[in-house]
Amino acid sequence: MNKNPQTMLLWMTFVMSLVFSVWQVLLNNFVIERAAFTGAEIGMLQSLREVPGFLAFSAIFILILLREQSFALLSLAVLCVGVAITGFYPDVLGLYLTTVLMSVGFHYFETINQSLTLQWVTKNETASFLGKALAWRSAAALFGYASIWLVMSWCKLDYVWMYALIGCLGLLMVITITVYFPRFGIGEAQHKKVILRKQYWLYYLLVFFSGARRQIFMVFAGFMMVEKFGYSITEITSLFLINYVVNLFFASAIGRFIGRIGERNALTIEYIGLIIIFISYALVEKPEAAAALYVIDHLLFAMAIAIKTYFQKIADRKDIAATMSVSFTINHIAAVVIPALLGLLWLHSPEAVFYIGAGFAICSLLLASNIPTTPAQGNEVNWSMSSKNRDKISVK
Known part of the structure; x- marks a missing residue:
């Protein structure tokens, strides 16, 4: 195996997907069967899960003490520990606490992983590489789902065993990665402060609405499958x-496809599709x-x-680590609030939750139309809110 970055x-990515996908796929059944959750409790749990994502900007301060590579591995280990102990606390408070612990590791890892x-x-390889990474995520998830079948369906073991086994396996893999791979250089030194640049405003808004929509998919689409x-x-x-088999075969091709058609066209296709899907969620009966x-949708x-x-x-390039931290916080501004609020709305009108998701997708579609055909530094948008003032705002 090549020892390259x-x-x-x-x-x-494989370890993260393996551990998190098992936690995610078991969650709705676990909380309903063991803790008698309703839409209100699952909404609150998901809001608490997103709090560490909202605080992801703090990652840039931790990087003053830790290298990005070390920080990513440590975060991955915390994720594994949080999942491993989940099954031991099948009550409302216990699930809230283990979810937050797991989420701290997950969100810090995702922040640093994107930066790295x-x-x-x-640049010319990124879309293809990210598609390949999605395929690896899918392969890991498939391995996780096979382990669920082996442990819970064939061996007839309880949730506590499944969570513990997959968390410990993930932790062992993190230790192996830490020992096997050398420390890699970063290139240009990254800013060690929170940075907001006005020329990134379109990126910030795209990330914000992406986070809002994704919460509706992650929290309520799966919950609908179990409850309704x-x-x-x-x-x-x-x-x-099925989701991950489809991704395994098509994710790499999607990455290459984005590289060919450009970001604006790719996002336009996504958002039109999501508008149709969210409306269909509200109306579906079969x-x-x-x-x-x-x-x-997936x-x-x-x-x-x-x-x-x-x-x-x-x-x-010097902005990448700082901006990834800020973007995760922006992504989770809505994510902290939406699950709890829409969890309450779900009790009265599940359909309205999905209509709101369609509204978010419409906003994203309008924003995507502002992406240039060939985005670059100095050509960030088709039309700008402030073409003259491009100063940065920093918080030390």
Whole structure:
């Protein structure tokens, strides 16, 4: 196995996806069967899960003490520990606490992983590499779902064993990666302060609405499958399995496709598709149709690679780590609030939740039309809110 930065990124992505996908696919059944959650509790849990993402800007201060590579591995280890202990606390408070611990590791890792990817991979290869990384995520998830079938369906073991086994396996893999790979250089020194640049305003808004939409998909689309259509843990796992098989075969091709058609066209396709899908979620009455929508929805999210490649093309390389930290916070501004508020709305009108998701997708579609055909530094948008003032705002 090559000891290069790209290979290490792929293996770290594999571990993250393996552990997080098992946590995610078991969650709705676990909280309903063991803790009697309703839409209100699941909404609150998901809001708490997003708090560490909202605080992701603090990663830039931790980088004063830790190298990005070390920080990524430490965060991955925290994620594994949080998942490993989840099954031991099948009550409301315990689930809230273990979810926050898991989420701290997950969001810090994702922040640093994105930063390292944009620094270690060249611009002309980024879309293709991110597609390849999605395929690795899918392969890891498939391995995780196979382990669920082995442990829970074949061996008939409880949730506590599944969570513990996958968390410990992930932790062992993190230790192996730490020992096997050398320390890699970063290139240009990164800013160690929070930075907001006015020329990145379109990127910030795209990230904000992406976070808002994704919460509706992650929290309520899966919850609908269990609550409305009565999907069992085996059926939910099968649905996730289909999602990742589709991604495994098509994610790399999607990355190359984005590289050919450009960011604006790729995001336009995604957002039009999501508008149709969210409206369909509100109207669907057959479980088979809901499952088909779920698979298509998951596939369309792969097009969000284009947001990252758009930023890489317009960014000063010294801004990448700081901006990734800020963008994760922006992504989670809505994510902290939306699950709790829409969880309450869900009790009265599940359809309205999905209509709101369609509204977010419409906003994103309008923003995507402002991406230039060839984005670059100095050519960030088609029309600017402030063409004269391009100063940066920094918080030391």
